[in-house]
Amino acid sequence: MSTKYADRPIPKISLHDFDSRIDTITSEICTAAENVGFFSVINHGIPPAEIRAMFGTAQSFFALPDNIKATVPWNSQNVGWEKNSQIRPSTGAADMKESYQLQFGENMLTGGKQSRPAGKDGENKQTTESSDQSLWMNDHQLPGFRDDCLRFMHRVQDVSNQLMVCLARGLGFADDYFLKTHDPTDPTCQNVMRLLHYYATPDEPETDSNSSTTTRKLHHRAGAHADWGLVTLLFQQQDQPGLEICPGREAVTEFALGDTWTRVNVYSHTDNDVDNADDTKHESAIICNIGDMLMSWSDDRFQSTFHRVKAPCEEDDYRGDRYSIAFFNQPCKDAVIQGPRKKYPAITGREFIANAMKNNFTAKAKVAAQ
Numbered sequence: 375m376s377t378k379y380a381d382r383p384i385p386k387i388s389l390h391d392f393d394s395r396i397d398t399i400t401s402e403i404c405t406a407a408e409n410v411g412f413f414s415v416i417n418h419g420i421p422p423a424e425i426r427a428m429f430g431t432a433q434s435f436f437a438l439p440d441n442i443k444a445t446v447p448w449n450s451q452n453v454g455w456e457k458n459s460q461i462r463p464s465t466g467a468a469d470m471k472e473s474y475q476l477q478f479g480e481n482m483l484t485g486g487k488q489s490r491p492a493g494k495d496g497e498n499k500q501t502t503e504s505s506d507q508s509l510w511m512n513d514h515q516l517p518g519f520r521d522d523c524l525r526f527m528h529r530v531q532d533v534s535n536q537l538m539v540c541l542a543r544g545l546g547f548a549d550d551y552f553l554k555t556h557d558p559t560d561p562t563c564q565n566v567m568r569l570l571h572y573y574a575t576p577d578e579p580e581t582d583s584n585s586s587t588t589t590r591k592l593h594h595r596a597g598a599h600a601d602w603g604l605v606t607l608l609f610q611q612q613d614q615p616g617l618e619i620c621p622g623r624e625a626v627t628e629f630a631l632g633d634t635w636t637r638v639n640v641y642s643h644t645d646n647d648v649d650n651a652d653d654t655k656h657e658s659a660i661i662c663n664i665g666d667m668l669m670s671w672s673d674d675r676f677q678s679t680f681h682r683v684k685a686p687c688e689e690d691d692y693r694g695d696r697y698s699i700a701f702f703n704q705p706c707k708d709a710v711i712q713g714p715r716k717k718y719p720a721i722t723g724r725e726f727i728a729n730a731m732k733n734n735f736t737a738k739a740k741v742a743a744q
């Protein structure tokens with residue numbers, strides 16, 4: 375059966391002259407967050423050349439042999455490299471991808487094996503950037519990797535901060551409300567940059583001899599899901615499409631996945647992009663979406679929308695390698711999350727992420743038990 379599609383508008387919001395246009399931008403972002411949960415931002419200040427360079431850096435990481443990548447293994451602090459291991463509750467099957475998750479804070483330094491006491495003084499020096507347990511790929515494997523990633527992460531954090539000021543205003547919080555709870559200088563910061571590589575999938579038509587219908591073996595890319603953080607910023611490239619959304623959830627507690635999808639034809643750079651001092655002349659866009667935590671933190675006013683990277687199953691679907699970069703704003707461990715109307719019980723950032731990880735493992739356990 376072929377996929378049902380609908381053309382739904384995904385608002386495009388320009389961030390130019392942010393300070394003088396903040397009221398307009400706030401209103402555009404909040405309207406998009408209320409109605410679609412997805413929007414794109416242009417004139418965000420990150421030059422296309424830097425985005426292209428980050429994709430190049432990601433590709434050099436993924437080109438390393440698996441045994442080298444396995445020296446920085448994923449752990450439940452939500453950092454590190456994994457391959458074909460994320461099982462989505464919506465599909466019950468592993469995504470055919472590898473990803474490497476990077477954070478600003480202490481989680482990168484401990485390999486998930488020990489926890490440093492909270493505090494900003496950095497007194498406990500047992501684990502450092504060069505420690506054996508660091509989840510940063512060793513500099514001799516990829517010279518400059520850590521610095522290049524951190525520089526880009528700060529760039530994306532700056533754009534995130536503008537969105538967070540607008541989202542806080544929209545909810546009637548102080549401007550710096552979300553900035554304080556997602557502060558990259560806090561050692562317990564859990565914001566994540568996720569480098570993603572979906573493997574090229576073979577086209578393997580299977581003809582059912584009884585009905586003579588042809589089906590295709592499904593290789594899931596990113597199975598349908600909602601993000602669990604505050605707000606996600608995503609970079610996808612024009613020649614590697616695949617992101618699709620399926621709006622329609624009324625409450626964060628609901629798993630209401632419809633059957634009509636909308637392609638997100640928004641790209642972070644094209645070969646035609648020119649770096650221009652006048653940033654308003656190019657259309658390099660970042661896709662932004664609201665996560666479950668903000669849906670809950672806004673008492674369900676802002677929508678966390680289901681999305682996926684389509685498992686190629688139809689004639690024209692893109693089957694080649696796909697690289698994308700996601701940046702998830704997730705609360706510092708001690709942040710307290712509760713909406714202005716207190717619709718849901720207060721929960722800390724630590725508990726919030728632990729629950730998200732538990733859901734991940736529960737999905738795995740169910741599949742393993744089958």
Ligand SMILES: O=C(O)CCC(=O)C(=O)O
Nearest residue numbers: 570596601617683698700
């Ligand atoms: O790779 C993509 O385009 C989407 C990734 C995504 O939705 C996720 O990692 O949460």
Ligand SMILES: [Fe+2]
Nearest residue numbers: 599600601681
């Ligand atoms: Fe996602």
